[in-house]
Amino acid sequence: MDWLTHRYTLGIIVGVVFGILSRLNMLRTDYRQYPTYPHGKIVHLSLSVIAAGLGAVVVPALLDKDYTAITFLALAAQQFREVRNMERQSLTQIDNLELVPRGAAYIEGIAMVFEGRNYLVIFSSFVATLFSIVFAWYWGIAAGLLSILLANYYKTGKNIKKIADIVPVEVRIEGPDLYVGEVYIMNVGLEQNRQLIREHSLGFLVTPKNMNSRVTLSNLGQRQAILHDISTILGVYRDEGEPALMPMAKLNLKTGALALFILPQDRDAHKAKVALERIPVLESAVRMPSEAKVNQKRKA
The missing domain is CATH 3.30.1360 (Gyrase A; domain 2)
Incomplete structure (x- = not known):
């Protein structure tokens, strides 16, 4: 049992690390200056820690048949929707001060992106933890790297x-x-x-x-x-x-x-x-x- 607990702990650590790395890979302050640096980035990195933790702990819960733990994912989804609302309200207030406004559609798109990227963090953390526990820690690292590449592919759309x-x-x-x-x-x-x-x-x-x-x-x-x-x-x-x-x-x-x-x-x-x-x-x-x-x- 101690060996199993140790394996769970190692898997969760690997999952959380790759979840945070996935968010860091997707977090960019570009010409739009959003998220702002440094405080906007701090907010999103803090949320990535929460999302990564949720994605990681779900795996041991499922393996131990503790299915009630899945309710935490529903709670996380609600919290990330609140993040989307926060981004929307913040950008709407700022938009009134722009010489050329973004417009409501652009603001909604930005808010949707920041909500969606938290789900990609959960995905990366989940995959890395699953492979670490079921197979070995080095397979978890390989799966985590692959999930980051996949998240990087889905983070942007067409131009x-x-x-x-x-x-x-x-x-x-x-x-x-x-x-x-x-x-x-x-x-x-x-x-x-x-x-x-x-x-x-x-x-x-x-x-x-x-x-x-x-x-x-x-x-x-x-x-x-x-x-x-x-x-x-x-x-x-x-x-x-x-x-x-x-x-x-x-x-x-x-x-x-x-x-x-x-x-x-x-x-x-x-x-x-x-x-x-x-x-x-x-x-x-x-x-x-x-x-x-x-x-x-x-x-x-």
Whole structure:
């Protein structure tokens, strides 16, 4: 029994370690500065310890047929949903202070990601503990490494480059009317604003690759996420109270292409194109009309 207890203890330690390592691997403070450093990271690392512990202790409970211990997982799921609510509320408050807001869809996507990554931590911890106890500690390490690779694969989704082609196009002003390519954007009344647009603006046409991509790009939340990210990466040439200098995205209703009007501080078309290609596709914006039976070709 002492040997079995020792094996359980070793397995739990291996599981907790790999659970925390999995969260560290997924935790990045990038250009969005979220989670913030260091306090935002401390919050998420603390939650990873809890998630890793839960994932690890479930294995000995199952092996000892103590099935009531599974109720802790239900409690953990409730706690992680509260984390999601906390992230949503925090980001919503901050969003009111952004020159180019993220939008509700982007905020919901970020909150969902932080909830989901805690479940990936539980998965990594569970797998490492299971293999350590059932086989040997070195098999637990191997399984833990494999689970981290798997979690790393699932931590990110598609980006704009996967669903659309991006090309720079001319921004032109005809009288008070502003166009990106052939797409009308807005009316600019003041000559001072029109001059700033001539000097600092860039235009891009984002052309969807298929029917599904067309619907995704038409989503208002996805459009706002694109404008926010590109304004974060390259800056934005505007201040509060200047609606004529707000970056905008408008659809070409005939083709489904998305025309982007941006005013970056760093006016580099190549850099802007690369940044646009790497902007994530929001899960809440993804639609698949091609999967509907009415849109599928009948087989002969």
